[in-house]
Amino acid sequence: xxxxxxxxxxxxxxxxxxxxxxxxxxxxxxxxxxxxxxxxxxxxxxxxxxxxxxxxxxxxxxxxxxxxxxxxxxxxxxxxxxxxxxxxxxxxxxxxxxxxxxxxxxxxxxxxxxxxxxxxxxxxxxxxxxxxxxxxxxxxxxxxxxxxxxxxxxxxxxxxxxxxxxxxxxxxxxxxxxxxxxxxxxxxxxxxxxxxxxxxxxxxxxxxxxxxxxxxxxxxxxxxxxxxxxxxxxxxxxxxxxxxxxxxxxxxxxxxxxxxxxxxxxxxxxxxxxxxxxxxxxxxxxxxxxxxxxxxxxxxxxxxxxxxxxxxxxxxxxxxxxxxxxxxxxxxxxxxxxxxxxxxx
Amino acid sequence: xxxxxxxxxxxxxxxxxxxxxxxxxxxxxxxxxxxxxxxxxxxxxxxxxxxxxxxxxxxxxxxxxxxxxxxxxxxxxxxxxxxxxxxxxxxxxxxxxxxxxxxxxxxxxxxxxxxxxxxxxxxxxxxxxxxxxxxxxxxxxxxxxxxxxxxxxxxxxxxxxxxxxxxxxxxxxxxxxxxxxxxxxxxxxxxxxxxxxxxxxxxxxxxxxxxxxxxxxxxxxxxxxxxxxxxxxxxxxxxxxxxxxxxxxxxxxxxxxxxxxxxxxxxxxxxxxxxxxxxxxxxxxxxxxxxxxxxxxxxxxxxxxxxxxxxxxxxxxxxxxxxxxxxxxxxxxxxxxxxxxxxxx
Numbered sequence: 001x002x003x004x005x006x007x008x009x010x011x012x013x014x015x016x017x018x019x020x021x022x023x024x025x026x027x028x029x030x031x032x033x034x035x036x037x038x039x040x041x042x043x044x045x046x047x048x049x050x051x052x053x054x055x056x057x058x059x060x061x062x063x064x065x066x067x068x069x070x071x072x073x074x075x076x077x078x079x080x081x082x083x084x085x086x087x088x089x090x091x092x093x094x095x096x097x098x099x100x101x102x103x104x105x106x107x108x109x110x111x112x113x114x115x116x117x118x119x120x121x122x123x124x125x126x127x128x129x130x131x132x133x134x135x136x137x138x139x140x141x142x143x144x145x146x147x148x149x150x151x152x153x154x155x156x157x158x159x160x161x162x163x164x165x166x167x168x169x170x171x172x173x174x175x176x177x178x179x180x181x182x183x184x185x186x187x188x189x190x191x192x193x194x195x196x197x198x199x200x201x202x203x204x205x206x207x208x209x210x211x212x213x214x215x216x217x218x219x220x221x222x223x224x225x226x227x228x229x230x231x232x233x234x235x236x237x238x239x240x241x242x243x244x245x246x247x248x249x250x251x252x253x254x255x256x257x258x259x260x261x262x263x264x265x266x267x268x269x270x271x272x273x274x275x276x277x278x279x280x281x282x283x284x285x286x287x288x289x290x291x292x293x294x295x296x297x298x299x300x301x302x303x304x305x306x307x308x309x310x311x312x313x314x315x316x317x318x319x320x321x322x323x324x325x326x327x328x329x330x331x332x333x334x335x336x337x338x339x340x341x342x343x344x345x
Numbered sequence: 346x347x348x349x350x351x352x353x354x355x356x357x358x359x360x361x362x363x364x365x366x367x368x369x370x371x372x373x374x375x376x377x378x379x380x381x382x383x384x385x386x387x388x389x390x391x392x393x394x395x396x397x398x399x400x401x402x403x404x405x406x407x408x409x410x411x412x413x414x415x416x417x418x419x420x421x422x423x424x425x426x427x428x429x430x431x432x433x434x435x436x437x438x439x440x441x442x443x444x445x446x447x448x449x450x451x452x453x454x455x456x457x458x459x460x461x462x463x464x465x466x467x468x469x470x471x472x473x474x475x476x477x478x479x480x481x482x483x484x485x486x487x488x489x490x491x492x493x494x495x496x497x498x499x500x501x502x503x504x505x506x507x508x509x510x511x512x513x514x515x516x517x518x519x520x521x522x523x524x525x526x527x528x529x530x531x532x533x534x535x536x537x538x539x540x541x542x543x544x545x546x547x548x549x550x551x552x553x554x555x556x557x558x559x560x561x562x563x564x565x566x567x568x569x570x571x572x573x574x575x576x577x578x579x580x581x582x583x584x585x586x587x588x589x590x591x592x593x594x595x596x597x598x599x600x601x602x603x604x605x606x607x608x609x610x611x612x613x614x615x616x617x618x619x620x621x622x623x624x625x626x627x628x629x630x631x632x633x634x635x636x637x638x639x640x641x642x643x644x645x646x647x648x649x650x651x652x653x654x655x656x657x658x659x660x661x662x663x664x665x666x667x668x669x670x671x672x673x674x675x676x677x678x679x680x681x682x683x684x685x686x687x688x689x690x
Contacts, residue, residue, distance in 0.1 A: 048484050050462055065442070065463075073428035074646070076421055083418035086445050090456070095442045095463055097410070100431050111435070117395055118410075118440055142393050258633045288603045290635045301419070 006049040014043055065095045066311060067115035067123040069108060071152065073100045076255070076283050077300050078126075081150070084304025085124070092312045094121070101128040109136040116140065122311045127152040129191040146314050146321060150307045152194045153326075160324040162307045164331040166196050169296040170203030172333045173278045174250055176294070178211045180341040182248030182276055185213070188221045188235050188260070189252040200252050200280070218242065223256070236263030239275070247275060248339070254279035254286045254295055261289060261338065276339040291337035299329050351394040359388055410440045411656060412465035414456045416473050416497065418445045421600070421628050422645050423471075426495070429649025430469070437657045439466070446473040454481040461485065467656045472497040474536040491659050491666060495652045497539045498671075505669040507652045509676040511541050514641040515548030517678045518623045519595055521639070523556045525686040527593030527621055530558070533566045533580050533605070534597040545597050545625070563587065568601070581608030584620070592620060593684070599624035599631045599640055606634060606683065621684040636682035644674050 008026065012019040017036070025032045025040035026049075032040075066089055070078045082098065089096050097120060101108035108128045115123055116139050123140055125147065134154045140147045141158045153161035177185050187204050190197040201220070208215045219242075223235045239249060239260065251257040257279035261271050271277050271291060279286055279295040286293035306327055314321040353371065357364040362381070370377045370385035371394075377385075411434055415423045427443065434441050442465060446453035453473045460468055461484050468485055470492065479499045485492045486503045498506035522530050532549050535542040546565070553560045564587075568580045584594060584605065596602040602624035606616050616622050616636055624631055624640040631638035651672060659666040 048487050050464065073431055074425050076424065079421065079424040080419050082443075083445065086418055086443065087447075090444055090452075090459070093459075095444070095459060097440045098427075098431065098443045099435055099440070100428065102432075107435075114435070114438075114440060119395065139393050255629060262633060284600060285630055285633060288607060288630060289633050 006044075006047045008049075010047060011040060011044055011049060014047070015039060063119050063121055064093060065097050065118070065120050066308070067118070067120035068096055068098045069111045069115065069123070069125045070098070070100050071103050071126055071128050073098070076285075077151075077281055077298065080300035081126075081304040081307075084301040084306075085308040086304075088305050088308035088312065092308075092316075094308075094312060101131075103129040105131040112136045112140075116143075116145075120145070121315050122146040123148075124307050124311060125149050127154060127194060129194060131193070146311060148307060148311055148321065150303055152196055154195075158322065160310065160321050161326040162303055162310065162329070163195070163326055164298060164303075164329050166199035167203040167206075169280070169331045169333070170200035170250070170252075171207045172203075173280075173294070173296055174204045174207035175211065176333060176335060177248040177250060177276055177278060177339055178207065178213065180248070180272070180276055180339055182246075182341070183213060184219070184244065184246045185248040185250060186219045186221065186239055186242060186246040187250050187252075188223055188239070188256065191222065197252060204250055219246065236260045236267075240264070240267050240269070245275070247341075248278075249275055250278045250280075252280045254281045254283040254293055257293055257295075257338075258285050258289045261291075261293070272337065272339050272341050276341050278339050282334055286334075286336070289338075294336045294339035295334050297332050297334050299331065303329055351389075351392045353394075355392060356385060356389055356394060359392070360384060408464050408466055409438060410442050410463070410465050411653070412460035412463070412468040413441055413443045414453060414460065414468070414470045415443070415445050416448050416471055418443070421630075422496075422626055422643065425645035426471075426649035426652075429646040429651075430653040431649075433650050433653035433657065437653075437661075439653075439657060446476075448474040450476040457481045457485075461488075461490075465490070466660055467491040468493075469652050469656060470494050472499060472539060474539065476538070491656060493652060493656055493666065495648055497541055499540075503667065505655065505666050506671040507648055507655065507674070508540070508671055509643060509648075509674050511544035512548040512551075514625070514676045514678070515545035515595070515597075516552045517548075518625075518639070518641055519549045519552035520556065521678060521680060522593040522595060522621055522623055522684055523552065523558065525593070525617070525621055525684055527591075527686070528558060529564070529589065529591045530593040530595060531564045531566065531584055531587060531591040532595050532597075533568060533584070533601065536567065542597060549595055564591065581605045581612075585609070585612050585614070590620070592686075593623075594620055595623045595625075597625045599626045599628040599638055602638055602640075602683075603630050603634045606636075606638070617682065617684050617686050621686050623684050627679055631679075631681070634683075639681045639684035640679050642677045642679050644676065648674055 008019045008022040012022045022040055025037045086096055099111045101111055105128050108131055137147055147159045149159055150162040153163055189201060192198045192201060205215050221235050221238050251260055257277055261277055264271055269275055279293045282295045282297040286295045310321050313319045353364050353367040357367045367385055370382045431441055444456045446456055450473050453476055482492055492504045494504055495507040498508055534546060537543045537546060550560050566580050566583050596605060602622055606622055609616055614620055624638045627640045627642040631640045655666050658664045
């Protein structure tokens, strides 16, 4: 009879006490003495009793699960964010249900529906490349299920965001390239529909402008950024084919920058002497490639922690996250050899 | 009234039809005509109706969720496995609940309890470093909830495993180092309690033996392998301090091997001339470091797909996974510059 669910009645019968006593014992009710509680707990464990999460979920309308939708799971950045989220969630007694949109709005819509029907208590989302609007999350908002966006966010009055200052970071790293003597700086980035790429692009352009350099569209390469080789050869080829050739490039992803550096090297281009290279994220790879990669430290693990804490504190009624518009985490420029045309200034 | 749950009665009232018709319409019952079904579906969506997953879960004892416990989330290997699992699960209408043991048996026990109380339909586990036994999974086995192990597995008659042939891969890569002229090959690996490390250690030793080389314990460095810098300096230092110094090293993790190569370089040791280096996994980093890293291709994404498919087919009754002892995926030696002391043989 391994599939029969053990109930408080079975436990009551085994101990020859009332089901009410069992129920109160399992809930640690003060009216039940410690010895009896221990007896109830022990036999409950032995018999394989499972607290009736579902029945109580129905009553409390709570599942103690939080949904997370990410753009893809096979990314070091995403893995770090999830590690931070899981740590906080598990310490607070929440489970994470995790799904990936694979950068497709259609799959993100399906993910959102699944999360809604799974009755998650709250939802954390980083948007797919091609998501045009966020109406697929309306059911959550209508129902009062808290929703927050992190990293790739959408401004919505009911949804706080957890981000870094992408504009500022891009401005700083571009300014650094300019100080190293770069006059023609290319920019390789992802879909400009997403805030992270749009903001970095604006920061890059503003730094050029503030330093008297001219931006032109032929300096911009928009690519499907990911951490897998192959996709990236094209972007490196485009860089090499630019005429005149750039003397610096700001690439908004370290793994991608590392691939490009390899392609440049294979083509006989010296980094940083011919082209200075800067990345983004401070993935471990940035410290292991030769030359080491100048980058922006993106606190991914901390972003996961902060997002989960914000949502869980809201769910517990300890704070109201709807009062928050956005939480901006610190990011910082890390200067390494890949950009040092003239040494540190 | 945003928190009021919409029921079929609300929908029936809004459309002025019977609740039974609504119920059958939502279940796509053939007795209801298409036009009425569409009307029901449209208004259900508009009103924010959620299919009563919980109530039906209570009846069917099904949650359509699968638990996954991994040793840590912040690992490229794990991220790839999860990406494969999520793809298969989401295509089959299952949610993944994911937690990490952070390499601690105590946390793994807590994770298992949470998964049990969350009533997952099945569970997939890769064990923590220090897990001594798997009695914390007994409640699943007793209750007939299917459980499988992947990567870091435990032999249990009720639990199939999804693995690669770690012994064979280690044997092959060690033999390759020997063919390159290495006579004193060190081995850097993780806790030998885990099959992956124990099997690789045995494969390494057997290759030495079959080639007339002597193994001694001082060639073995056991380290807390992970992808984050800092922990690894010690192992590199131990390698450098070995007397006589090894002329080859087989390190069971690419990121770790990449860090060690950097430390060796900083210490003035040439790779592969002074020490040939081989890793494991074929992470992207292995292709980006200089010299490129010889490694074993570990099909992580495919492991996730196969594990999830096996479990889900079992849950759907399409196949009985309990008839399977283990599924061994193909792994292969990839030879690159880091081990080529004398060029390809």
